[in-house]
Amino acid sequence: xxxxxxxTGLLHRYLALLVVMLSLFLTTGSALAEEPPHHPVNFTLYYxxxxxxxxxxxxxxxxxxxxxRVGEVRGLDINTGVSVVQRDFRGxxxxxxxxQVYGSFGGLAMTGLVNNFQTDMSGVQISGLVNVxxxxxxxxxxxxxxxxxxxxxxxxxxxxxxxxxxGEGGFLQLAxxxxxxxxxxxxxxxxxxxxxxxxxxxxxxGLANTAFRVHGVQAxxxxxxxxxxxxxxxxxxxxxxxxxxxxxLVNIDEASGDVDWIVxxxxxxxxxxxxxxTVNRWYSVLSVGYGxxxxxxxxxxxxxxxxxxxxxxxxxxxxxxxxGFVHIIPEHQDDPELNDRLHFAVQARALAEVQLGKxxxxxxxxxxxxxxSEYSSSAKQETEPHVVLGVSLF
Numbered sequence: 001x002x003x004x005x006x007x008t009g010l011l012h013r014y015l016a017l018l019v020v021m022l023s024l025f026l027t028t029g030s031a032l033a034e035e036p037p038h039h040p041v042n043f044t045l046y047y048x049x050x051x052x053x054x055x056x057x058x059x060x061x062x063x064x065x066x067x068x069r070v071g072e073v074r075g076l077d078i079n080t081g082v083s084v085v086q087r088d089f090r091g092x093x094x095x096x097x098x099x100q101v102y103g104s105f106g107g108l109a110m111t112g113l114v115n116n117f118q119t120d121m122s123g124v125q126i127s128g129l130v131n132v133x134x135x136x137x138x139x140x141x142x143x144x145x146x147x148x149x150x151x152x153x154x155x156x157x158x159x160x161x162x163x164x165x166x167g168e169g170g171f172l173q174l175a176x177x178x179x180x181x182x183x184x185x186x187x188x189x190x191x192x193x194x195x196x197x198x199x200x201x202x203x204x205x206g207l208a209n210t211a212f213r214v215h216g217v218q219a220x221x222x223x224x225x226x227x228x229x230x231x232x233x234x235x236x237x238x239x240x241x242x243x244x245x246x247x248x249l250v251n252i253d254e255a256s257g258d259v260d261w262i263v264x265x266x267x268x269x270x271x272x273x274x275x276x277x278t279v280n281r282w283y284s285v286l287s288v289g290y291g292x293x294x295x296x297x298x299x300x301x302x303x304x305x306x307x308x309x310x311x312x313x314x315x316x317x318x319x320x321x322x323x324g325f326v327h328i329i330p331e332h333q334d335d336p337e338l339n340d341r342l343h344f345a346v347q348a349r350a351l352a353e354v355q356l357g358k359x360x361x362x363x364x365x366x367x368x369x370x371x372x373s374e375y376s377s378s379a380k381q382e383t384e385p386h387v388v389l390g391v392s393l394f
Contacts, residue, residue, distance in 0.1 A: 036071050044068040055086065072103070104135070120151065136167070147175075152183070163191070168198070179206075194220075209234075223248075239279075246279050249286050249305060253279040260361075264390025267293050268326065268345065268369050269302045276392060281310040283320065294371055294384055296338040297330035306347065316355040320363065323348055328371075343379070345371040347386060364389045 036056040044050030044064040052070075060075035062068060069084040077083065077093040088103035095111040105121040112128045120135035127143040136151040140158070147157040152167030159175045170186035173179035179191040184198035194204040196211040203217035210224040218225065219233040228242040237246040241255040251257065258278040262285065265271050274287025289302035308322020324347035333340040351365035366387045373380040 042068075042070060058087075105133075153181075169196075170202075185211075237279075242279050244280070245282055246284075247282075247307065249284060250275065251277045251279045251282070251284055256280075260392040260394050262287065262390055262392045264363075264388055266386060266388045267384075268347075268371075268386060269293070269304070270298075272302060272304065274304075278310065281312075283308055283310055283322070285322070285324075292328065292330065294369070294382075295328065295330065295343075297333055297340050299331040301329040303327040303329070306349065308349075318353045318355075320351040320353055320365075321349070322351075326369075339373055341374045343372055343374050345369045349386060349388060351388060353392070359394050361392045362390070363392065 038058045039052055040060045042052050042059040042062040046066040047069040055069045056071040058072035059070055062077045064079045066081040068079050072087040073085055074090045079095040081097055083095045083099045085101045089101050090106045092107055093109045097112055098114045099111045100116045102118045104119050105117050107123045109115050110126045114130045115125050115127045116132045118134050121133045122138045124139055125131040125141045129145045131141045131143045131147045134150040137149045138154045140156050141147040142158045144160045147159045147163045149165045153165040153169035156172040157163040161177045163173045163175045164180045166182045168183035169181045172187050173189045175191040178193040179189045181196045185196045185200045187202045189204045191206050194206045194209045199213045200211040201215045206220045208222045209218045209220045213227040214225045216230045221234055222236045223232045223234045224238045226240045228239040228244050230244045232246040234248045237248040237251045239253050242253040260276040262276050263273045269289035270291025272287045272289030276285045285306040287304045292298050292300035304326040306322045306324035311319040313319055326345040328343050330340040347369050349367035351363045353361050353363035355361045368383055369386040370383045
C-alpha cells in the first residue's frame with residue numbers, strides 16, 4: 001500500500017509539472033504570435049496608402065508625405081505632414097507639421113509646428129511653435145512659442161515666450177515672457193517673470209521673481225519669497241522670513257524686519273525725508289529732499305538712496321555705516337554761469353544712532369560727498385565734508 005501511495009504521489013507531481021510547462025509553452029507561443037511585424041523600410045502617402053497597411057509595424061526608416069502611422073521606429077523618420085508613432089521611438093525624426101509619440105522617446109525631434117510626446121523623453125525637442133512632453137524630460141527643448149513638461153525636467157527649456165514644468169526641475173529655464181516650475185528647482189530661471197512653487201536652489205533673473213523658498217539669488221525689479229537664504233537684488237524685496245542679504249531700494253522682512261520714517265538735514269540737502277527698511281542689520285534709505293547747500297542753485301530737488309550696515313554698540317546705541325547715491329535736480333536758471341544741469345553725488349557716511357524710546361531715535365554723523373557737475377565723462381568733481389542730523393520714527 002505504501003508503494004502504491006508513493007507512485008500515486010509521484011504521478012500527481014509529474015502531471016502538475018506537465019501542466020505548468022504546457023502553460024508556459026502556450027503563453028510564449030501566444031506572445032510570439034502577437035509580436036508586431038518588422039518592416040525595415042516604410043513609405044506612406046496617407047496611411048494606410050503605402051507599402052504597409054498595418055499600423056503596429058516597427059521600422060528602421062520611414063518616409064511619409066501627408067500622414068504616417070507606425071508602431072515603433074528605431075532609426076530615421078522623415079515626414080512632410082503629420083507623424084504618429086504608437087509605441088517607442090529611438091533615433092532622429094524630422095516632421096514638417098505635427099509629431100505625436102505615445103511611447104517613450106530617445107533622440108532628436110525637429111518639427112515645424114508641434115511636438116506632442118505622451119510619456120518620457122530623452123534627447124532634443126525642437127519645434128517651430130510648441131513642444132509638449134507629458135512624462136519626464138531629460139535633455140533640451142526649444143520652441144518659439146511654448147515648452148511644456150508634465151513629469152519633471154532634467155535639462156533645459158528655451159522659448160521665445162513661455163516655459164512650464166509641472167514637476168521638479170533643473171537645470172535651466174530661459175524665456176522672454178515667463179518661466180513656471182511647479183516643484184523644486186535646481187539651477188537657473190531667466191525670463192520676464194519667474195515662478196517656482198517649491199524651493200529654488202540657484203538663481204532667478206527677471207523683472208519679477210517669486211518662489212516658495214530661495215537658497216541662492218533672486219535678481220529683478222520685484223523679488224518675493226516666503227523664506228530667503230541668500231541674496232535678493234531688486235527695487236522691492238519681499239520675504240516672510242529673510243535669513244540672507246536683501247540688496248534693494250525697499251526690503252521687507254515680515255518676521256523680524258523694521259520699517260522707519262526718517263527726517264534729516266545735512267550740508268548737502270537742507271531737508272530730506274523718506275523710508276528706511278532694515279533686514280538682518282542691512283538697511284536701505286530711500287529719500288527725497290530739497291535745498292542744495294553746495295551747488296549753484298539752492299532751489300533743487302534730491303532723490304537719494306543709501307545702503308549700509310547697522311553695528312550695535314550697546315543696548316540703545318548703534319553705528320550705521322553706508323554708501324549713497326544722490327540725484328540732484330536744480331530749478332532752471334536764465335544765468336548761463338549757474339549750473340542748472342542734472343548732476344549727482346556719491347556719499348560715504350558713518351552715523352551714530354541712539355534709541356530714545358520704542359518709536360523714536362536720533363542720529364548724527366558725517367562723511368564725505370563727491371559732487372559731480374553733470375552726467376558726463378567730462379564732469380567736474382568736488383569732494384566736500386558731509387554732516388547729517390536726523391530723527392527716525394516708528
